[in-house]
Amino acid sequence: MTNRQARIFAVASTAIAALVFLVLTLDSHRQFPELTQSKNITPAVIHGKDVWHKYNCINCHTLFGEGAYYAPDLTKITQHRSEPYLQAYMRDPSRFYDEQTHRRLMPKQDLSDEEITDLIAFLDWVSNVDNQGWPPRPILVTGSFVPGADTVTAAERDIDPDKPPPGVTPVTEADDIRARGQKVFRMASPACNACHSTAPGADMAGPTMAGIVSRATQTLQSGDYQGAATDVEGYIRESIVDPSAHLVEGAMYSANGTSFMPTTYNDSLTDEEIDQLVAYLTTFK
Template identity: 65%
Template sequence: MNKRQTRSFALISTAIAAVVFLGMTVDSHRQFPKLTNAQQITPEVTRGKDVWHEYNCINCHTLFGEGAYYAPDLTKITQQRGTPYLTAFLKDPSKFYDEQRHRRLMPNLKLNDEEIAALIAFMDWVSKVDNQGWPPRPILVTGTSIPGMDLTVAQQNVAGGNQPPAARPVSGKEDPIALGEALFRTTATPVCSACHSIAPGVNLAGPTLAGLAARAKQVIASPDYKGKAKDVEGFIRESIVTPSAYLHPGDMYSANGMSFMPDTFAKSLTPEQIDQLVAYLASFQ
């Protein structure tokens, strides 16, 4: 191209790029109210934002991947933990984590009930912002360096002295245990492995699921059990769909007769997905 053609090409390309950029900017602003869930910004949400800043939560935590990295990203924390758990945790974090074992402990900020409710309302609003999948990982509370935390079901059964499912033909497309394991690790709201370990003795926000089938049998046989399950699969299904039917011992798992585990799985998962999770979890002898 000669100089005139080069100049024309540059001007036309710049003009096209500018028009595209302006169009995308206008479209983004058009979608902001819906994407940011702006219609749900209540006075309590605004108050919660003030609490967040007043106590400098961002010095340790992040929202949308922005902030400090000493403590977990809290973008989806209300979907991962639920209001009952967060309320109890904010009142006394020391009941949930041991400083020596976990190497860090959130300080007790001495928040009053109004501040806690407002802060949770703010974080719940944040969790419902359409952030296009960012941050691209499940929330991590105690880290992933705990030995045995990432055992597969086959490895877990081997560790327990049982014949692993891998000893029989397994199809990732058809085997319900394999499909259940995939759901356990990847279901977005929330990710089961964010709260539950499958390693013996490793309790996170929820109790370890190692040996779940054996424990289920003991619970069902106990006179203190008031649920409706008659077998291991029924107990696991009940625990997923109506988690407060049986409360696992320990103050860090329930309060006021209500489990901290979210009770939304009956709606967020299909019956087929629940069947697959049950098959996976029932294999933990």
């Protein structure tokens, strides 16, 4: 290749690369309004962003992978926690987590009610941005130090209702249903294990599922039960589809007569999936 040919090649390559970059940039800007749902940026969302910066939330938390990794990623937090929960949590985090027990160090910021409401509005807008899978892995708000929370046990890895290990088949149809329920427990949206552990004594945003059958039985027999269930299975199902039907007295899982449990499972899960989830939860005696 002569010097003249090399110069022509370099100039042409640079021009083509610049043209491709320009086209991709214009296409990105064309998609930004839809991807970011800019039409949903209200004054409350804008004020919530200001609150986020005012209290330096990014010093501990991350959004879209940007920020500190000292505390949980909050990119999708409103898909894992209900608004009543977030309202109560921001007012007084110490009522949810104990520093010695849970190693949680969230300070009480003394936010006003308006600041809390608008900050949640901002986080909800963030959670609905189409970030195209970034961060590249789901980051749950529970800590891996909690047994039975985010870790997957060897037994759980072995359970695949649609493809059992070689030579292994479910003993009964009931076993198969429970195995599918375990999958729902981890794969529902939001995932049940984002708030609930299966280890005894490991309460998180919600109570541990260990011993749920015994607690349900005691609740039904207590005389204080306010829901419509008549048996343990019905009580667990009611807790999933209508969590405010009965509130546990004194527990920090509700506020102002409303449970912090999401109310979307009746729509996001089929009746069959709820049956499977209930069957799985009834194994925790």
